[in-house]
Amino acid sequence: MQRSPTYSRVRLILGDQLNINHSWFAQPDEDTVYGIFETYSEATYCEHHIQKITGFFLAMRAFAEALRAGGHEVHYRTLDETRKAGLNSITENVADLMQSVGAHEFEYQYPDEWRLDQELLSFSEKVGGVVFDTEHFLSTRDDVAQLFEGKQTYLMETFYREMRRRHHVLMDANGEPATGQWNYDQENRGALPKEISFPAASTFVRDASDVVAMVERHGIQTMGRMQDNVFTYPVTRDECLEALADFCTNRLPYFGTYQDAMTVHHPLLYHANLSFAMNTKLLSPREVIDAAIAAWRDDPNGISFNQVEGFVRQIIGWREYMRGVYWAQMPEFEHTNSLGHEAKLPRWYWTGDTKMNCLSHAVNQSLDLAYAHHIQRLMITGNFALILGAHPDEVDAWYLGVYIDAIQWVEITNTRGMSQRADGGLIATKPYCSSANYINKMSDYCKGCHYDPKQRTGERACPFNSLYWDFLDRHRERFSGNFRMKMMYRAWERKGSEEQVAILERAAWVKEHVEEL
Numbered sequence: 335m336q337r338s339p340t341y342s343r344v345r346l347i348l349g350d351q352l353n354i355n356h357s358w359f360a361q362p363d364e365d366t367v368y369g370i371f372e373t374y375s376e377a378t379y380c381e382h383h384i385q386k387i388t389g390f391f392l393a394m395r396a397f398a399e400a401l402r403a404g405g406h407e408v409h410y411r412t413l414d415e416t417r418k419a420g421l422n423s424i425t426e427n428v429a430d431l432m433q434s435v436g437a438h439e440f441e442y443q444y445p446d447e448w449r450l451d452q453e454l455l456s457f458s459e460k461v462g463g464v465v466f467d468t469e470h471f472l473s474t475r476d477d478v479a480q481l482f483e484g485k486q487t488y489l490m491e492t493f494y495r496e497m498r499r500r501h502h503v504l505m506d507a508n509g510e511p512a513t514g515q516w517n518y519d520q521e522n523r524g525a526l527p528k529e530i531s532f533p534a535a536s537t538f539v540r541d542a543s544d545v546v547a548m549v550e551r552h553g554i555q556t557m558g559r560m561q562d563n564v565f566t567y568p569v570t571r572d573e574c575l576e577a578l579a580d581f582c583t584n585r586l587p588y589f590g591t592y593q594d595a596m597t598v599h600h601p602l603l604y605h606a607n608l609s610f611a612m613n614t615k616l617l618s619p620r621e622v623i624d625a626a627i628a629a630w631r632d633d634p635n636g637i638s639f640n641q642v643e644g645f646v647r648q649i650i651g652w653r654e655y656m657r658g659v660y661w662a663q664m665p666e667f668e669h670t671n672s673l674g675h676e677a678k679l680p681r682w683y684w685t686g687d688t689k690m691n692c693l694s695h696a697v698n699q700s701l702d703l704a705y706a707h708h709i710q711r712l713m714i715t716g717n718f719a720l721i722l723g724a725h726p727d728e729v730d731a732w733y734l735g736v737y738i739d740a741i742q743w744v745e746i747t748n749t750r751g752m753s754q755r756a757d758g759g760l761i762a763t764k765p766y767c768s769s770a771n772y773i774n775k776m777s778d779y780c781k782g783c784h785y786d787p788k789q790r791t792g793e794r795a796c797p798f799n800s801l802y803w804d805f806l807d808r809h810r811e812r813f814s815g816n817f818r819m820k821m822m823y824r825a826w827e828r829k830g831s832e833e834q835v836a837i838l839e840r841a842a843w844v845k846e847h848v849e850e851l
Contacts, residue, residue: 341367341407343439344432346424348450349376349390350741351443352397353615354404354571356469362405369431370398372413374422374552379449380731383558385565385704386738387549388542393569393614400571409435417552424450425457432461443468444475446657447742448664470615471657472501472650478658487760488659491517494651503623503650504643517647518640522590525776532600533584535607537566538573557684557735558701567610567738574611578622581606582629587637590644594709596777598691601699605707606645609739612653619649648708656747659761663747668730670750672758673809675723680848683715683732688851690797692779693718704738711737712766713773716753721767721801722845723808726756764818767805770796791836797844797851804841807834 343366345358372391391413398410409431411419421427432440440463445451458465481496482488495516498505504512542565549556568574585604592604611617623646630642660667682688686698696714700706706715711733719729726749733749734740751761770787774780780787780796789795790803806813806826814823826834844851 340436341365342437343367343441344369344428344435344437346428346440346442346454347397348424348443348445349394350446350614351468352393353468353470353618354397354400355618356443358466359401359404359406362407364407367407367409367431367435367437368398368401369409369411369428370394371411371416371421371424371427373416373424373427374413374554375424377413377549377552377554381555381557381735383701383704383736383738384546384549384556385558385560385567386735386740387554387556388545388560388565389567389569389610389704389738390614391545392540392542392565393616396570397616413548413552423453425453428457429461440464441466448660448668449742468615470618471654472497472619473654473658475658475661478655479662481658482662487763488655490651490655490761493655493658494647497650497654501620501650503646504627513639518590518643519647521640522644523594523776524591526592526595526597526603526778532603535585535602536568536577536580538568538577540565540569558704561702568616571616574608574616577611578606578608578617578625581608582625586626586629586641586645587633588641590638590641593644593707594776596692596696596707596709596714596773596779598695598778601703601705601707603707607705609744612649613739613741613744619653623649653744656751657743659747659751660743663757663760667750667757668746670756670758671726672756673723673754673812675720675754675756676725677723677728677845677848679719679724679728679732680722680851682849682851689784690718690851691781691783691785692773692777695779700736704736706737709776711748712753713768713776714779716749717767718798718801720754720765721798721805722848723805724754726750726754729754764816765805765813767802768798769802770798773798790833791840795840797848800837800841800844803834803837804845807838 345366345368347368347370372394377387398408401408411427416422416427421430428440440458440461442454442458442463443466445454478488478493481493499509506512541563542560543563546563568577585606588604595603597603608617608622612619612622626642626645630637683697686694686701688694692714696706696710730746730749734742734745747761751757753766755762755765770780774787785796786794787796790799803826806822813819
């Protein structure tokens with residue numbers, strides 16, 4: 335006799351909760367149905383890159399199939415289906431599913447975004463829901479808040495060392511760092527040599543025309559480009575594991591040394607590009623760092639220690655740390671603007687149409703691939719927005735939309751905090767700003783550029799130069815006493831009033847004509 339399609343329990347799986355190793359999935363339960371929904375609310379809470387929406391929908395669909403293959407009951411609704419039913423939010427779909435299958439129990443995992451956390455908490459209280467851990471992160475939501483309780487500023491290095499100790503990562507038997515040194519950051523700032531090659535990365539080609547057509551059919555405004563509707567990111571567990579293995583074999587050997595370098599010749603250089611796989615939870619941070627450490631142990635001559643330590647620090651340090659900052663500071667963090675910046679981002683952040691080669695390259699790469707590595711984000715697009723004086727809301731909206739890995743917990747802390755210093759210095763001891771000198775040192779962007787990186791004034795002077803000094807000048811009261819910035823202010827004072835006036839006049843012109851740069 336065929337079983338009636340009724341279930342006592344509905345479990346919600348969000349698009350960034352695709353963890354097949356979660357204890358929920360240890361064995362099928364005939365009383366439980368899993369709900370996965372493509373919703374208008376999630377597709378429109380910001381203007382997303384078309385590849386971002388596509389990636390999440392494809393990964394969600396693949397995960398639903400993986401669950402079904404494991405014997406689990408899954409109720410999946412596409413955007414077409416949720417729109418036709420007039421169910422535009424996550425909780426509307428959950429309520430409808432519970433009613434349609436006769437369920438009286440609701441379970442969900444902690445969301446990683448404040449807005450969804452509040453929405454699901456409110457809904458759960460009404461229906462008597464139960465919440466579970468995502469079983470993904472290596473720290474709790476509260477670890478950063480507890481570690482820095484009563485402190486005016488946070489320090490990632492303190493958190494990083496605590497995580498290394500707690501999880502015994504790269505530690506010796508006595509609980510000390512394996513090499514006697516915690517941090518190899520000084521060795522990980524190399525500029526690219528003239529003769530260097532970049533290994534090709536694994537790609538996973540699939541036609542996404544159906545998803546793109548569906549998004550367009552429902553009038554969802556997107557940004558960015560996807561050539562011929564071909565999507566190349568990994569969206570299944572097996573594909574993500576393949577991408578991880580590819581990184582450990584082909585790019586980890588030079589990751590640390592050149593992690594701050596930039597070039598027009600290759601978008602990845604030696605970066606992992608695993609953040610989408612991790613932020614959707616298709617890969618866990620533990621297995622990622624374990625794979626990197628195993629690769630180093632297997633080939634310590636081919637992979638030096640600074641490479642693996644630099645990578646581990648990004649995962650167990652920065653990634654976990656930024657999540658902790660998010661939960662320690664939200665929702666107030668979303669509205670911080672300590673520098674009082676009010677300017678709009680130039681429209682060419684959405685087109686890449688600028689004569690500044692570094693920004694043209696970084697923006698166009700972001701629009702083409704929904705990807706830029708962390709130094710492009712911090713020291714090119716973020717740096718320019720900071721010294722221009724762009725409002726943090728403008729910067730947040732762009733970063734949250736343009737990158738495939740952008741979920742608010744990791745985006746806003748890196749953008750509004752680390753990049754734009756709108757948090758008043760909670761995360762970083764100094765603003766991440768620079769003139770063209772840094773860009774010229776760490777990249778080949780300045781070669782052949784319309785602007786001269788060595789000029790501060792004049793029509794061909796690189797806009798980064800005048801804006802940099804203008805930023806320091808207008809925030810003198812705030813930063814001149816900062817021990818990490820005293821050298822910069824002494825350099826500014828040595829220029830003399832006549833040169834200072836010329837630089838500030840050039841900066842004023844740049845800001846007035848920013849759309850024409």
